[in-house]
Amino acid sequence: xxxxxxxxxxxxxxxxxxxxxxxxxxxxxxxxxxxxxxxxxxxxxxxxxxxxxxxxxxxxxxxxxxxxxxxxxxxxxxxxxxxxxxxxxxxxxxxxxxxxxxxxxxxxxxxxxxxxxxxxxxxxxxxxxxxxxxxxxxxxxxxxxxxxxxxxxxxxxxxxxxxxxxxxxxxxxxxxxxxxxxxxxxxxxxxxxxxxxxxxxxxxxxxxxxxxxxxxxxxxxxxxxxxxxxxxxxxxxxxxxxxxxxxxxxxxxxxxxxxxxxxxxxxxxxxxxxxxxxxxxxxxxxxxxxx
Numbered sequence: 001x002x003x004x005x006x007x008x009x010x011x012x013x014x015x016x017x018x019x020x021x022x023x024x025x026x027x028x029x030x031x032x033x034x035x036x037x038x039x040x041x042x043x044x045x046x047x048x049x050x051x052x053x054x055x056x057x058x059x060x061x062x063x064x065x066x067x068x069x070x071x072x073x074x075x076x077x078x079x080x081x082x083x084x085x086x087x088x089x090x091x092x093x094x095x096x097x098x099x100x101x102x103x104x105x106x107x108x109x110x111x112x113x114x115x116x117x118x119x120x121x122x123x124x125x126x127x128x129x130x131x132x133x134x135x136x137x138x139x140x141x142x143x144x145x146x147x148x149x150x151x152x153x154x155x156x157x158x159x160x161x162x163x164x165x166x167x168x169x170x171x172x173x174x175x176x177x178x179x180x181x182x183x184x185x186x187x188x189x190x191x192x193x194x195x196x197x198x199x200x201x202x203x204x205x206x207x208x209x210x211x212x213x214x215x216x217x218x219x220x221x222x223x224x225x226x227x228x229x230x231x232x233x234x235x236x237x238x239x240x241x242x243x244x245x246x247x248x249x250x251x252x253x254x255x256x257x258x259x260x261x262x263x264x265x266x267x268x269x270x271x272x273x274x275x276x277x278x279x280x281x282x283x284x285x286x287x288x289x290x291x
Contacts, residue, residue: 028230031172034215035229035254038073046071059149077152077220077252087155087247087282091201093270094286095247096279097208098154098259100144103180105273108139108262115143115187116180125188126209126260128168132196135205139264140286142273143187145175148256154210155281156244157261159200165221165238166194167228175213175258187211187260193219193228195250202288204264210251211258221251247282261285 049072053059061067061075063084069075088095104114111133112120123133146152170191173183180186191212198205210219218229223242226234244250263286270284279285 028172031215031230035218038076038254039071041070043068043070046075050075053149057147057149063151073254076255079153080151085247085280085282088284089246090284092288093284094157094199094206094261094263094267094288095155096144096281096283096285097157097250097261098144098146099151099280100146100259100278102273102275102277102279103143103145103177103258105142105269105275106140108136108141111137113141113143113260115185116177119180119184121185121188123262125185126192127166127194127207129166129194132194132207136207136262136264139262140267140269141263142261142269142285144259144261144279146253146256146258148215150256151281152254152256153249153252153281154208154259156197156246156248156250157206157208157285158197159246160197160206160244161200162195162197162223162240162242162244162250164196165224165240166196167232167234167236167238168192168194169230169232169236170212172212172214172216172230175211187258191228191230193221195221197244204288206264207262208250209260209262210253211260212253213255213257216253216255216257218254219251219257220254222249223251 046069063080065079065081106114108123111123113123115121124130127133171189173179173186173190193210195208212219218227220227224240266289268287268289270287272284
């Protein structure tokens with residue numbers, strides 16, 4: 001029992017140190033510096049940086065389309081080899097838009113989602129749009145965390161049309177578990193992009209929220225050719241009309257972060273979905289049911 005308490009104490013100390021190192025620094029300055037450094041075009045510097053990165057993570061580039069990179073950012077935003085992911089073609093299934101770890105999932109009850117167990121936050125505050133939030137009362141949500149070593153591109157979960165994008169400026173807290181336990185309503189404080197889509201055939205509204213974090217130099221939307229970050233000075237509300245096939249690439253993070261997916265009522269989770277589980281882009285996530 002003493003050994004177990006000691007181990008638990010070390011883990012708690014490690015989490016606290018992780019939180020302090022990743023968050024009690026000038027977050028915006030660190031993010032700008034990382035953005036500048038990662039874009040330096042130098043294959044030699046990129047190789048050295050990737051070698052150091054591998055010492056501290058589970059970085060696996062075996063499924064990357066290229067094995068050499070001109071910059072660290074090129075590695076962060078790497079494309080996959082053709083066929084590296086299989087997109088489930090069942091018309092009754094919405095697939096995962098990205099590789100990720102399921103941090104939280106469940107029903108949206110009383111307009112609340114869970115950041116982690118015991119830490120709810122209001123959907124209104126996340127979207128800053130009460131009318132849009134009302135569409136998802138009684139619906140489902142899944143929160144997917146992309147760790148720094150993961151594939152960073154995100155894709156359409158279903159054949160759909162993007163009708164509107166909203167950029168919300170904010171902070172850059174880390175989105176790892178130690179921070180999620182300590183910072184209340186973290187997703188509502190961080191910089192984020194709200195992507196509203198309509199599914200082909202059913203007309204159901206599904207929304208993806210791409211949440212940025214410390215060291216994330218930007219969120220790139222391919223269909224708007226925009227880099228959305230702290231330096232963005234364009235319109236925050238962006239109407240658009242962009243059609244996507246299921247599994248087609250929509251954009252990418254320039255480092256790891258989070259995607260929150262919102263689905264309306266008359267849906268159910270795929271059997272593979274569980275908190276703490278890892279999913280890959282194209283795997284079943286939410287099953288559509290008849291309204």
